[in-house]
Amino acid sequence: MKMLTVALLSAIAGPAWAQSHAHAHTDAAPAAAPAAADHSKMDHSKMDHSNMDHSAMDQSTMDHGGVDHPQMDHSTMDHAAMGHGTAPVAPREPIPEVTDADRAAAFPPINHDAMEHAPNVHSLLLINRLEHWDGQHGTGQAWEAGGWVGGNINRLWVRSEGERSGGRTESSDLEVLYGRSVSPWWDVLVGVKQDFRPADSRTWAAFGIQGLAPYKFETSATAYVGEGGQLAATVEVEYELLLTNRLILQPLVEATLAARDEPEHGMGAGLNKAEAGLRLRYEFSRRFAPYIGVSHERLFGDTADYHQAAGEHTRDTRWVAGVRVWF
Structure with a gap:
């Protein structure tokens, strides 16, 4: 009976003692936090960073060894000692100076034989002016045409110009010339010229040059040796001013000279x-x-006197309208 009583008291007192023991631990002061890890003594090389969750770290509270990055003066750092390196002041391999041999290699002389890429023969016929004019002293027609056939270097040139007035031809000529390219922009010409006039037909030997002068002036200068030793020359300069891609203004100046x-x-x-x-x-x-345009002609010196004595006018201003075509 006594033993049964002791067992009942133990069963009743056990839970009560456990509950009071738990309250005693709750009311007591919290246990001290474990000491902070000393990172300076940690061997980071043995840490497995791949398994660490860096996103959960509070970077603002981390102590990076007392380094205040915003206050650091990077200009005083010895980057060479840090392994960053510095750019060399002078190139490791100096650039050599340009020599005359380098310039000659960059601009070699023209090899005319090499320019003849193919034996094909090409041709062009340009009627630069085919016009009707209305002047102060009458009306008439005029033309100027030229063409060539050949290759890139050697060509056969044909040129002609003339004028009609009052139903008859006042002047006309035909030139047949051999031309050879002496540069990318210039041709040298040699040949013959024949004047066809009602009472003044003459044959001339012709020597000249034509091409594109600086600033894109189309230039032609030809000297003529006529019968009896007469020397004459004609110089013509044209320029094409593009107002739009299709509207073009073309000024022209032509002069004729004689030796005697x-x-x-x-x-x-x-x-x-x-x-x-x-x-x-x-x-x-x-x-x-x-095209449309205006042209002014004038005779000078003894030439003007000779024509005036024959009852002809020495100057004239004409309005012109015509067409320019090429094939």
Whole structure:
């Protein structure tokens, strides 16, 4: 009986003692936190960073060894000692100076034989002016045309110009010339010229040059040696000013000179004729372009006197309208 009583008291007192023991631990002061890890003594090389969750770290509270990065003066750092390196002041391999041999290699002389890429023969016919004019002393027609056939270096040139007035041909000529390219922009010409006039047909030996002068001036200068030793020359300069891709303004200046007087041919020494024109054309295509313009002609010196004595006018201003085509 006594033993049964002791067992009952133990069963009743056990839970009560456990509950009071738990309250005693709750009311007591919390246990001290474990000491902070000393990172300076930690061997980071043995830590497995791949399994660490860096996103959960509070970077703002981490102590990076007392380094205050915003207050650091990077300009005083010895980057060479830190392993970053510095750019060299001078190139490791100095750039050599340009020599005359380098310039000669960059701009070699033109090899005309190499420019003849193929034996194909090409051709062009340009009617630069085919126009009707209305001047102070009448009306008429005029033309100027030229063409060539050949390769890139050697060509056969044909040129012609003339004028009609009052239903008859006042002047006309035909030139047949051999041309050879002496540079990318210039050709040298040699050949013959034949004048066709009602009472003054003459044959000339012709020597000249034509091409594109600086600033894109189309230039032609030809000297003529005629019968009886007469020397004459013609110089023509044209320029094309693109107002739009199709609207083009073309000024022209042409002058004729002679070495000596020839009254029988109405030709005086020195500058005997000059023409200045301005033509505005519209290119419906590159091959076909109508134009309008104005032209002024004037005779000088003894040439003017000879024509005036024959009852002809020595100057004239003309309005012109025509077409420019090429094939």
